[in-house]
Amino acid sequence: MRTNAARVAGRHFLQIPGPTPVPDRILRAMDMPVLDHRGPEFQRLGRRVLENIKGVFKTKNRVFIYPASGTGAWEAALANVLSPGDKVLMFETGHFATLWKNMAIKLGLEPEFIASDWRTGAEPEAIGARLREDKNHEIKAVCVVHNETSTGCVSPIAAVRKAIDDAGHPALFLVDTISSLASIDFHHDEWGVDVTVSGSQKGLMLPPGLSFNAVSDKALAASKNAKTPKLFWSWEEMIPHNDKGFFPYTPGTNLLYGLDAAIDMLNEEGLDNVFARHDRHAEATRRAVRAWGLEILCRVPEHYSSSLTAVMVPEGFNADDFRAKTLEAFDMSLGTGLTKLTGKVFRIGHLGDTNDLTILGALTGVEMGLELSGIPHRKGGVQAAMDFLVGQARNEARIAAE
Numbered sequence: 001m002r003t004n005a006a007r008v009a010g011r012h013f014l015q016i017p018g019p020t021p022v023p024d025r026i027l028r029a030m031d032m033p034v035l036d037h038r039g040p041e042f043q044r045l046g047r048r049v050l051e052n053i054k055g056v057f058k059t060k061n062r063v064f065i066y067p068a069s070g071t072g073a074w075e076a077a078l079a080n081v082l083s084p085g086d087k088v089l090m091f092e093t094g095h096f097a098t099l100w101k102n103m104a105i106k107l108g109l110e111p112e113f114i115a116s117d118w119r120t121g122a123e124p125e126a127i128g129a130r131l132r133e134d135k136n137h138e139i140k141a142v143c144v145v146h147n148e149t150s151t152g153c154v155s156p157i158a159a160v161r162k163a164i165d166d167a168g169h170p171a172l173f174l175v176d177t178i179s180s181l182a183s184i185d186f187h188h189d190e191w192g193v194d195v196t197v198s199g200s201q202k203g204l205m206l207p208p209g210l211s212f213n214a215v216s217d218k219a220l221a222a223s224k225n226a227k228t229p230k231l232f233w234s235w236e237e238m239i240p241h242n243d244k245g246f247f248p249y250t251p252g253t254n255l256l257y258g259l260d261a262a263i264d265m266l267n268e269e270g271l272d273n274v275f276a277r278h279d280r281h282a283e284a285t286r287r288a289v290r291a292w293g294l295e296i297l298c299r300v301p302e303h304y305s306s307s308l309t310a311v312m313v314p315e316g317f318n319a320d321d322f323r324a325k326t327l328e329a330f331d332m333s334l335g336t337g338l339t340k341l342t343g344k345v346f347r348i349g350h351l352g353d354t355n356d357l358t359i360l361g362a363l364t365g366v367e368m369g370l371e372l373s374g375i376p377h378r379k380g381g382v383q384a385a386m387d388f389l390v391g392q393a394r395n396e397a398r399i400a401a402e
């Protein structure tokens with residue numbers, strides 16, 4: 001029972017797909033006295049983060065910041081643009097899409113759920129076909145999860161936008177980027193997204209507790225007529241305060257110091273480099289999984305996630321037993337299978353503040369955990385990942401020398 005000792009040496013390997021490890025620089029940035037959230041120092045911070053967060057969403061429009069987990073920002077997105085009785089079209093990418101759909105029901109909306117097998121991202125053709133049938137434009141919004149964290153499948157957002165346009169349908173487009181923002185490229189403005197939902201504790205490398213709505217002019221216009229009751233989530237309440245760098249209620253002041261630092265870190269590395277790093281660690285992970293002879297849950301290679309990889313365990317084995325053994329022996333947390341995937345998959349998070357050696361450490365822990373749990377596999381997954389990462393490093397060195 002190594003992890004039950006009074007002290008476990010070294011750093012815990014938090015390899016779940018969020019929350020993700022918080023870099024020391026962000027922890028230090030948050031280590032500040034709590035300040036007056038109506039005072040001039042906060043105002044400077046408020047103005048800075050409200051402005052600079054736009055670059056991460058690739059938008060020139062407003063981004064609202066809530067002291068809430070991602071679930072809050074989901075509710076904010078629905079409540080601000082829709083009214084009870086409104087039809088919304090959602091795609092069943094997995095557990096998180098299902099939770100968002102259930103929330104829509106609780107808010108009095110009428111979601112229509114396009115069924116899927118939890119092994120692919122959303123299908124633009126199916127969404128376009130349904131919208132073309134909706135001649136009277138009863139569907140008021142299309143809701144898609146960009147990166148389905150329960151399955152490791154990414155939805156093609158630009159293609160869904162095109163499907164909505166090709167159908168000539170005026171529905172709003174709402175996208176959940178909670179586990180993709182700052183990990184997988186996303187363009188709020190260019191892709192014509194009306195509300196982008198996100199959270200702090202995944203690609204943004206912050207602790208849980210902040211969440212976001214990036215909006216379009218069309219969404220702001222829709223919010224004027226939306227009848228779903230709200231106060232805490234109301235954009236209208238936020239706007240006059242945000243315009244001065246303030247919030248209508250007490251914001252998560254210390255988390256905002258952290259957000260300020262996180263945005264700086266992302267910009268210093270360069271968002272394109274951040275995405276390339278996530279792509280590289282995802283590919284290294286998939287090569288390890290294939291070398292072990294295990295199956296990747298996502299069955300559409302174009303939809304592979306760069307934030308996480310869900311790995312299926314063979315029939316007759318329980319992924320949660322494997323996860324428990326790996327935690328106990330090697331102090332590493334892996335993501336569990338959610339709802340209908342319980343026991344069938346484990347998820348390796350490779351998002352946030354991860355480097356080549358971190359991901360190799362994680363993969364080493366998985367390979368040893370497989371052995372310890374008696375899950376049939378071949379050796380050599382870590383070797384396959386190392387070979388890939390060395391090759392990548394060699395290419396980069398060559399390009400740098402040219």
Ligand SMILES: *Cc1c(COP(=O)(O)O)cnc(C)c1O
Nearest residue numbers: 069070071096147149178179199
């Ligand atoms: C984590 C996550 C959520 C839920 O966010 P909370 O911060 O736990 O409320 C919703 N959607 C996706 C895609 C997620 O990854």
